[in-house]
Amino acid sequence: MAGRTGLPCTGAAAPAGTLRAMCGIVGYTGRPGAAAELREAGSHSALDVVMEGLRRLEYRGYDSAGVAVLTEDGVQSRKKSGKLANLAAVLEEDPLPVAATGIGHTRWATHGGPTDANAHPHLADGGRLALIHNGIIENFAEIKQELLQEGAEFLSETDTEVAAVLLGSLYRGAAEGDLRRAMQLACQRLEGAFTLLAVHADSPGMVVAARRNSPLVVGLGENENFLGSDVSGFIDFTRRAVELGQDQIVTITPETMDITDFFGEPAEGTEFEVNWDAKAAEKGGYGSFMEKEINDQPQAVGDTLLGRSDSEGRLTLDELRVDPEDLKSINKIMVLACGTSAYAGQVAKYTIEHWCRIPVEVELSHEFRYRDPIVDANTLIVAISQSGETMDTLMAVRYAKEQGAKVLAICNTHGSTIPRESDAVLYTHAGPEIAVASTKAFLAQITAAYLLGLYLAQLRGNKFQGEIKDILADLAAIPGKIQQVLDASGQVRELAEMMADTRSVLFLGRHVGFPIAMEGALKLKELAYIHAEGFAAGELKHGPIALIEEGQPVFVVVPSPRGRNSLHAKVVSNIQEIRARGARTIVIAEEGDDAVKDYAEHVFYVPEAAPLLAPLLTVVPLQIFACALATAKGYDVDQPRNLAKSVTVE
Numbered sequence: 303m304a305g306r307t308g309l310p311c312t313g314a315a316a317p318a319g320t321l322r323a324m325c326g327i328v329g330y331t332g333r334p335g336a337a338a339e340l341r342e343a344g345s346h347s348a349l350d351v352v353m354e355g356l357r358r359l360e361y362r363g364y365d366s367a368g369v370a371v372l373t374e375d376g377v378q379s380r381k382k383s384g385k386l387a388n389l390a391a392v393l394e395e396d397p398l399p400v401a402a403t404g405i406g407h408t409r410w411a412t413h414g415g416p417t418d419a420n421a422h423p424h425l426a427d428g429g430r431l432a433l434i435h436n437g438i439i440e441n442f443a444e445i446k447q448e449l450l451q452e453g454a455e456f457l458s459e460t461d462t463e464v465a466a467v468l469l470g471s472l473y474r475g476a477a478e479g480d481l482r483r484a485m486q487l488a489c490q491r492l493e494g495a496f497t498l499l500a501v502h503a504d505s506p507g508m509v510v511a512a513r514r515n516s517p518l519v520v521g522l523g524e525n526e527n528f529l530g531s532d533v534s535g536f537i538d539f540t541r542r543a544v545e546l547g548q549d550q551i552v553t554i555t556p557e558t559m560d561i562t563d564f565f566g567e568p569a570e571g572t573e574f575e576v577n578w579d580a581k582a583a584e585k586g587g588y589g590s591f592m593e594k595e596i597n598d599q600p601q602a603v604g605d606t607l608l609g610r611s612d613s614e615g616r617l618t619l620d621e622l623r624v625d626p627e628d629l630k631s632i633n634k635i636m637v638l639a640c641g642t643s644a645y646a647g648q649v650a651k652y653t654i655e656h657w658c659r660i661p662v663e664v665e666l667s668h669e670f671r672y673r674d675p676i677v678d679a680n681t682l683i684v685a686i687s688q689s690g691e692t693m694d695t696l697m698a699v700r701y702a703k704e705q706g707a708k709v710l711a712i713c714n715t716h717g718s719t720i721p722r723e724s725d726a727v728l729y730t731h732a733g734p735e736i737a738v739a740s741t742k743a744f745l746a747q748i749t750a751a752y753l754l755g756l757y758l759a760q761l762r763g764n765k766f767q768g769e770i771k772d773i774l775a776d777l778a779a780i781p782g783k784i785q786q787v788l789d790a791s792g793q794v795r796e797l798a799e800m801m802a803d804t805r806s807v808l809f810l811g812r813h814v815g816f817p818i819a820m821e822g823a824l825k826l827k828e829l830a831y832i833h834a835e836g837f838a839a840g841e842l843k844h845g846p847i848a849l850i851e852e853g854q855p856v857f858v859v860v861p862s863p864r865g866r867n868s869l870h871a872k873v874v875s876n877i878q879e880i881r882a883r884g885a886r887t888i889v890i891a892e893e894g895d896d897a898v899k900d901y902a903e904h905v906f907y908v909p910e911a912a913p914l915l916a917p918l919l920t921v922v923p924l925q926i927f928a929c930a931l932a933t934a935k936g937y938d939v940d941q942p943r944n945l946a947k948s949v950t951v952e
């Protein structure tokens with residue numbers, strides 16, 4: 303299997319006010335048989351595979367979940383609002399028969415509330431067809447009107463049910479009972495972003511799926527095949543995967559996989575081997591994925607550095623697959639990203655500008671393409687995304703490519719859309735990040751940005767080889783230092799527990815400490831639902847200092863006092879200013895910085911590091927604080943309310 307089919311830049315965007323969904327989907331088909339026979343034959347029960355896949359994909363959405371299996375009596379399904387555990391309870395009370403083919407869905411709802419009725423699968427063709435969906439059908443209202451006029455009835459408020467009823471109607475009509483043909487015809491009609499999976503009682507052993515602007519990966523097994531939003535949907539069963547291109551339809555049976563475009567023309571995917579195993583996606587004895595992922599950080603940084611330089615300290619980023627001459631000729635870098643990844647981009651700005659003397663702009667992907675940005679063939683776009691599926695960033699990448707810019711992705715997920723559509727990719731090796739709040743991927747992104755900066759400096763002659771080697775040596779020492787921060791984190795946890803009732807926390811930082819302050823605030827907002835703001839410390843007197851009143855907790859990320867250009871004294875002055883107005887100051891400082899003790903209620907020390915590398919250490923206590931405080935409040939830190947891991951629609 304080779305090559306990729308064309309990836310048209312549709313630039314499809316949901317119209318203002320459209321409601322959207324991001325979800326996890328799984329499909330499976332294997333040899334038919336009873337459960338015991340299946341196990342003996344090395345095959346599986348469809349329900350077991352689908353539920354295991356949903357468990358691993360639940361981070362994508364957890365408002366409701368549902369499954370459908372193909373049995374001798376036709377399609378049977380169960381669905382329930384709330385987390386996957388609710389569906390598991392329903393299945394225990396009202397079990398489904400053993401089946402060899404099934405599909406499953408875990409939902410992040412906005413289009414129709416998180417009710418049982420709106421949960422997927424949606425049935426059509428008199429209950430003989432079941433469909434699940436990730437994305438948004440933009441023209442659902444128009445299609446629904448037509449179907450209503452034909453006498454169709456709808457049981458939910460979702461766009462998905464419209465797609466299901468359309469598919470059922472095409473199946474009975476123009477497609478003459480051919481599910482794959484019906485899917486092709488339906489996809490020609492549908493607009494927007496969607497991954498669809500369908501089964502029909504007339505086609506036992508078959509799952510038909512389609513994708514446009516929404517993720518879908520195939521897993522290849524022995525006499526069984528799988529579908530998932532990403533490889534975690536089937537990682538327990540196979541590591542052989544196939545990434546699909548845009549606007550493709552894939553049909554799986556236990557023995558075959560067949561790919562076409564939306565018009566039935568044969569197409570191909572790209573096969574790859576998943577390079578992490580299922581254990582990497584387990585909690586490993588920690589209370590939550592987030593705790594585990596915070597503790598994985600030394601390894602995430604170490605693995606991201608691994609194999610990227612030779613013994614002379616020369617960076618060898620062969621995987622970049624971009625002509626060095628192109629990189630030499632760039633005169634501007636624009637980093638595009640959202641959320642935590644955008645804060646990694648801000649750290650990259652300080653570093654790359656300092657090391658390479660190239661102007662670097664950082665922009666939120668969703669702002670970028672709506673303001674007529676100035677990019678051309680001499681602009682290097684650096685798209686940072688853990689998931690590689692963030693729709694805002696994907697759309698920004700497409701827009702930048704249309705303007706002639708080169709795009710380099712920094713990404714943690716192999717086979718995902720953003721690296722696939724970029725000219726070059728630098729993979730972070732953080733392993734699967736399951737908790738919705740990003741931690742280890744953030745550190746790995748910053749590490750990858752350092753590597754990129756050093757590579758550009760090497761290529762463009764901005765730094766001597768010896769200087770690059772020294773920085774790489776400093777970087778190599780960082781994982782051990784992160785471990786020291788983790789080992790000494792007991793006091794941070796204690797403080798977080800004491801502060802469980804706090805209603806507002808401010809974060810201050812300067813230079814590379816500024817994005818870290820904003821990241822500390824974001825972690826607290828998304829996990830503990832507390833009002834939190836990050837500010838540039840120098841900005842205080844321009845307004846934010848008015849927020850300070852007696853007892854207001856303020857975290858301050860203090861730069862190292864070492865070095866000629868240290869901003870240490872300025873930040874200490876800022877601490878004094880807020881303390882004088884009643885703030886309760888909590889300081890993150892470098893070991894040996896005794897001067898801050900006099901101005902802080904609490905000091906958390908991190909080991910010495912070069913100022914530009916310090917973010918890899920100073921953010922760790924802030925992550926631990928947010929995680930511990932949210933845990934103390936009894937919140938689910940892995941699946942915070944209203945959020946989903948991958949924001950796969952605009």
Ligand code: M6R
Nearest residue numbers: 641642643687688689692739740
């Ligand atoms: O997958 P991405 O890196 O593109 O995701 C970007 C943001 O959605 C993500 O970082 C988000 O802000 C996290 N929940 C932060 O913890």
